[in-house]
Amino acid sequence: MTHYNIIGGGIAGASIGYHLISLGAKVTIYDREDSGQATNASAGIICPWISQRRNKKWYRLVTTGAKYYPDFIKTLEDETGLDTGYTRRGSISLFKNEEKLALGYNRISKKKDDSPEMGEVKIIPKEDINHFHPDLNNQYPGIFVEGGGQVKGRLLLHALKTAFLSKGGKWLTQEIPDDLDGYKIYTTGAWGRYQNSGPDIRHQRSEVLHFKVDSDVPVHTPVIMALGPIYIVEMDLNQFAIGTTHIDTDSFEAVPSKENYEYLRGLAERYFPDKKITDVEMLVGLKPYARDHLPFIGHVDDSVYVVNGLGATGLTAGPVIGREVARSLMGLDTELNLEDYNYV
Ligand SMILES: Cc1cc2nc3c(=O)[nH]c(=O)nc-3n(C[C@H](O)[C@H](O)[C@H](O)COP(=O)(O)OP(=O)(O)OC[C@H]3O[C@@H](n4cnc5c(N)ncnc54)[C@H](O)[C@@H]3O)c2cc1C
Known part of the structure; x- marks a missing residue:
């Protein structure tokens, strides 16, 4: 039986490992953290x-990813008893004015025909924004998409790793050994640019500010696309x-910058006017991109498989990529045509 060595334990590697081992394969994951x-x-x-992206292959991948989430999370949470932070409280996209709102509604609501999992799509006048998000600046109207959701990357990864280990997988917190023979699956994210013959990988450094709002109204809120x-x-x-924040870079440094902190803190104050804001933490992530911002999935030679370039929607696509790659490697049917993502 093939022993699969996965190099990289972010969402791509962990998800492929989890799905492979659930199908009975032997798998080792190497992750440098x-x-x-x-x-x-x-x-x-x-x-x-x-x-607003128009790339059809990308759209098929991420919408299939979103459709897979509820079943995937239910299985994973039942198997591990762990919370992944997955919730579906909808999303609200804010628009600057009524004209842009009407165009946005037209564009978004049309997609419901092919994606019933979007649920209800409706316009929220600016006076009603605070019914959904009590402390948010209510200067802008929005469009509510009932099926919008979120998951917490850290918790999801912990649950995947726990399930993987409980099914007999080996997870080693180390660099891939130089003399490692056998079948390799590279899921090394931004670091992939130096690790295999293709595809070309670039990365963007992105920063996020986590903060608390001193609120009298403790209610759960939808995702806001501001x-x-x-x-x-x-x-x-x-x-x-x-x-x-998005910065194209060659550097792998991941320390928050003062400039980005001030920018994000200013935005937090603007979106939560008149509220006391307390910083929690700043996080930095290196988002990997491949050609045309389309993930690469496929062999680069007989014994090397690469999944990389998940870009800004890798948490959305990661679980379904894991399912599809595992099924394909185990000789089973796939829902997506993986050839669409193999362009070396
Ligand atoms: C700030 C931010 C916000 C985002 N928001 C969203 C969002 O809202 N929705 C969404 O869908 N996506 C979002 N994304 C995108 C998503 O997080 C990424 O696309 C996805 O996490 C990439 O996963 P990955 O497994 O390819 O890479 P990574 O998660 O970076 O994992 C790569 C792993 O490989 C390891 N590694 C590298 N080289 C080696 C080696 N030689 N040996 C061993 N280990 C190695 C690294 O240590 C790392 O752990 C966001 C990303 C960022 C940074």
């Missing part, structure tokens, strides 16, 4: 339908993460 691991810093928004590329996600009652 680099600081800057994207999965650890991720905001975990699972709401692909609101994106103006520009800004989002606000609940991490705990009255505790949120706001992000993100």
